[in-house]
Amino acid sequence: MVGFGFHELFKKYPLYHKLGNVFYRQGFTRPMISFLDGYFKDKYGLVGVEIGVQRGFHTLNIFSVLGDRVEKMYLIDPWAEYTELGISHDWSGCLSVAKRVLRVFNGRCVFIKGYSQDMEVVDKVRDGSVDFVYIDGNHDYKTTKADILNFFPKVRVGGIFGGHDMSIGAPGVIQAVQEFVGESGLRLYGIASDWWVIKE
Numbered sequence: 001m002v003g004f005g006f007h008e009l010f011k012k013y014p015l016y017h018k019l020g021n022v023f024y025r026q027g028f029t030r031p032m033i034s035f036l037d038g039y040f041k042d043k044y045g046l047v048g049v050e051i052g053v054q055r056g057f058h059t060l061n062i063f064s065v066l067g068d069r070v071e072k073m074y075l076i077d078p079w080a081e082y083t084e085l086g087i088s089h090d091w092s093g094c095l096s097v098a099k100r101v102l103r104v105f106n107g108r109c110v111f112i113k114g115y116s117q118d119m120e121v122v123d124k125v126r127d128g129s130v131d132f133v134y135i136d137g138n139h140d141y142k143t144t145k146a147d148i149l150n151f152f153p154k155v156r157v158g159g160i161f162g163g164h165d166m167s168i169g170a171p172g173v174i175q176a177v178q179e180f181v182g183e184s185g186l187r188l189y190g191i192a193s194d195w196w197v198i199k200e
């Protein structure tokens with residue numbers, strides 16, 4: 001475990017202990033987050049965006065890995081019913097769960113309830129102001145393409161831009177990412193189903 005005394009937190013707050021156990025049992029940090037850990041080794045004041053938050057477990061992992069280096073996370077999710085790749089989901093009850101899961105970090109979280117492709121949401125994050133964006137919202141082609149076009153400008157030069165599910169289960173993500181990389185000429189990094197680029 002990299003970061004700051006997370007075990008102390010788990011001892012102090014039983015809920016975190018319980019969730020932490022689940023989290024540790026799941027036992028992984030996604031490759032892009034491990035990359036951020038090394039890439040931003042000595043950098044504090046990091047600002048990040050996560051598109052697709054659900055119950056906040058992955059955000060919790062970001063905080064646990066990057067620790068006090070993270071100053072602010074913009075967390076974007078409609079927390080609503082929606083259909084993705086022909087499957088209906090209902091995450092309408094998950095915002096309150098995410099706030100509980102992230103209770104210790106709520107002061108560093110900006111919860112944005114809305115669809116990432118809506119300009120009202122996009123405009124809440126200033127261009128060139130963030131160090132990393134992690135896209136894990138709606139995985140269809142149209143939304144992923146919109147997420148890439150709308151949120152790449154949010155990243156400062158030298159920042160990291162990427163996401164999850166570049167995998168055969170989400171062909172729209174593969175297509176949108178391939179088009180982005182082809183057009184931008186940036187080098188694509190990928191491990192398992194995470195993908196990312198470094199903004200030049």
Ligand SMILES: C[S@@+](CC[C@H](N)C(=O)[O-])C[C@H]1O[C@@H](n2cnc3c(N)ncnc32)[C@H](O)[C@@H]1O
Nearest residue numbers: 052053054058076077078091115116136137138
């Ligand atoms: C597979 S979950 C990923 C959650 C989190 N990143 C994780 O790994 O636990 C996908 C989330 O994306 C959200 N989502 C779906 N469409 C979205 C959109 N257009 N904008 C933002 N979030 C969206 C869903 O509500 C859901 O919570």
